[in-house]
Amino acid sequence: MSPTLSAIVLLLFVLLLLGYAALGRRRPALFRPIPGFDALGSAIEKAVEAGDRVHVSLGTGSLLSPEAAPALAGLSLLSRIATRTSMSDRPAVVTAGDGALVILAQDTLRAAYSRVGAGQRYRHTSARMLAPTPFAYAATLPVLLATENVSASILVGSFGPEGALAADFGRQANSFVLAGSDDVPAQALMYATAEHPLIGEEVFAGGAYLQLGALHSASLRTQDTVRLILVLVILAATALRTLGLVG
Amino acid sequence: MKLGAYLLWTPVAVAAGWTVLLGYLLDDAVNPLADFRLLLLRWAVWIAAGAVLIGLLNLLAVHWSKISLLEPGWPYSALVLLFFLTTLVLGIVFGTNYPIVSMLFQYVQLPVEASLMGLLAITLVLAGVRLMMRRRQLTSAIFLAVALLVLLGTGPWLIGNGSALQEAVVVGQRWITQVFAAGGARGIVIGIALGAITTGLRVLLASDRPYAD
Numbered sequence: 001m002s003p004t005l006s007a008i009v010l011l012l013f014v015l016l017l018l019g020y021a022a023l024g025r026r027r028p029a030l031f032r033p034i035p036g037f038d039a040l041g042s043a044i045e046k047a048v049e050a051g052d053r054v055h056v057s058l059g060t061g062s063l064l065s066p067e068a069a070p071a072l073a074g075l076s077l078l079s080r081i082a083t084r085t086s087m088s089d090r091p092a093v094v095t096a097g098d099g100a101l102v103i104l105a106q107d108t109l110r111a112a113y114s115r116v117g118a119g120q121r122y123r124h125t126s127a128r129m130l131a132p133t134p135f136a137y138a139a140t141l142p143v144l145l146a147t148e149n150v151s152a153s154i155l156v157g158s159f160g161p162e163g164a165l166a167a168d169f170g171r172q173a174n175s176f177v178l179a180g181s182d183d184v185p186a187q188a189l190m191y192a193t194a195e196h197p198l199i200g201e202e203v204f205a206g207g208a209y210l211q212l213g214a215l216h217s218a219s220l221r222t223q224d225t226v227r228l229i230l231v232l233v234i235l236a237a238t239a240l241r242t243l244g245l246v247g
Numbered sequence: 248m249k250l251g252a253y254l255l256w257t258p259v260a261v262a263a264g265w266t267v268l269l270g271y272l273l274d275d276a277v278n279p280l281a282d283f284r285l286l287l288l289r290w291a292v293w294i295a296a297g298a299v300l301i302g303l304l305n306l307l308a309v310h311w312s313k314i315s316l317l318e319p320g321w322p323y324s325a326l327v328l329l330f331f332l333t334t335l336v337l338g339i340v341f342g343t344n345y346p347i348v349s350m351l352f353q354y355v356q357l358p359v360e361a362s363l364m365g366l367l368a369i370t371l372v373l374a375g376v377r378l379m380m381r382r383r384q385l386t387s388a389i390f391l392a393v394a395l396l397v398l399l400g401t402g403p404w405l406i407g408n409g410s411a412l413q414e415a416v417v418v419g420q421r422w423i424t425q426v427f428a429a430g431g432a433r434g435i436v437i438g439i440a441l442g443a444i445t446t447g448l449r450v451l452l453a454s455d456r457p458y459a460d
Binding site for chain 2: 003006007010013014017018062063064066069070072073075076079098099100102103104107108124125127128129130131132133135136138139143146147161162164165168182184187189191192193195199200201203204205207213215216219222223226227230
């Protein structure tokens with residue numbers, strides 16, 4: 001893609017985001033139900049009431065790689081989950097395979113606890129780097145799930161095939177498992193092993209479904225609008241090519 | 248987060264993000280911030296290396312805390328610390344090409360990770376069976392039927408290899424993987440790309456601030 005076209009697309013995204021954010025105050029968006037996000041609230045409540053922990057995984061990808069976006073979406077979810085579990089005897093535990101993501105997770109936890117006046121409950125060991133390689137990360141999860149009394153496991157980040165194992169370990173521990181990744185083969189594997197798999201861009205939709213702000217809802221509307229434009233462009237190009245009007 | 252820190256970090260993060268992004272859109276010859284962008288990217292590499300070290304220190308701190316408080320599972324943490332420190336000392340003293348360090352990777356790390364790949368195959372078979380019991384939906388049935396057809400069409404058959412039935416299965420498998428699956432995967436990838444762009448833009452617009460809230 002040429003730099004000029006890239007700049008135009010970027011500008012379109014920014015204008016749509018800001019436009020839908022402004023429109024959202026007057027006309028709130030209605031989204032289709034996603035069973036995983038619908039069940040997430042009650043799973044967190046059950047964990048808090050039972051004195052169990054909620055585990056949030058930010059995946060095995062690196063913050064400095066192109067796979068950072070789902071982990072950033074996971075951090076948005078973490079902000080809300082940490083707030084809701086801050087008064088629990090056992091607050092949320094966060095894991096990642098990258099040191100930089102762990103630092104961001106610690107900041108997110110600290111900020112969430114401070115917001116609800118529970119800053120003294122923050123422990124820097126609540127956000128952990130489990131292991132630097134994907135399968136070593138998956139191998140350490142069963143011990144964490146068993147020893148920390150985890151009853152809800154939210155896997156939102158960049159996972160490869162190890163994500164399927166991570167989701168299955170959660171199921172074996174009788175946990176609620178919500179799992180999503182940006183990797184298509186990993187999504188297919190998670191569909192089989194996770195209780196609530198997130199398909200396609202659903203991994204980025206958590207912020208809008210948990211009502212984290214106007215720009216989160218605007219993001220989904222922007223994605224839908226650009227997707228519609230892309231579909232029309234693809235159909236028009238296919239028709240023109242079929243009719244022999246373009247080379 | 249104190250108000251002062253919040254006011255400092257947000258503009259720094261947003262300015263750095265936009266500077267790097269605009270560097271991809273503007274030619275370096277006309278971009279007055281080209282050198283600054285390269286400097287930021289070099290810093291990012293250094294910071295990432297520092298973050299790996301911080302991550303390892305975090306790993307040590309977590310396991311040390313479990314051992315000192317004798318929390319459930321502390322023997323596992325003791326083993327992690329023992330092998331972590333052993334590998335670290337050997338690597339620092341003798342270098343990463345030292346035979347014992349190479350052997351640790353070749354005969355411990357690699358087989359463990361390979362065995363987990365094997366475990367994944369078994370997990371998927373069991374998960375496929377459980378899927379029909381857990382989610383009795385049309386999509387689950389289609390998922391399993393397609394998985395079975397693709398498996399049958401990919402490898403040789405013990406009985407009936409080269410038969411008309413196998414030919415039909417192979418043709419069906421190719422149709423599914425090259426037409427439906429490839430088309431569907433492209434659609435999913437487009438959706439993921441759109442989601443990734445909007446997620447990144449929220450950070451650049453300071454709506455999401457994982458670094459300072």
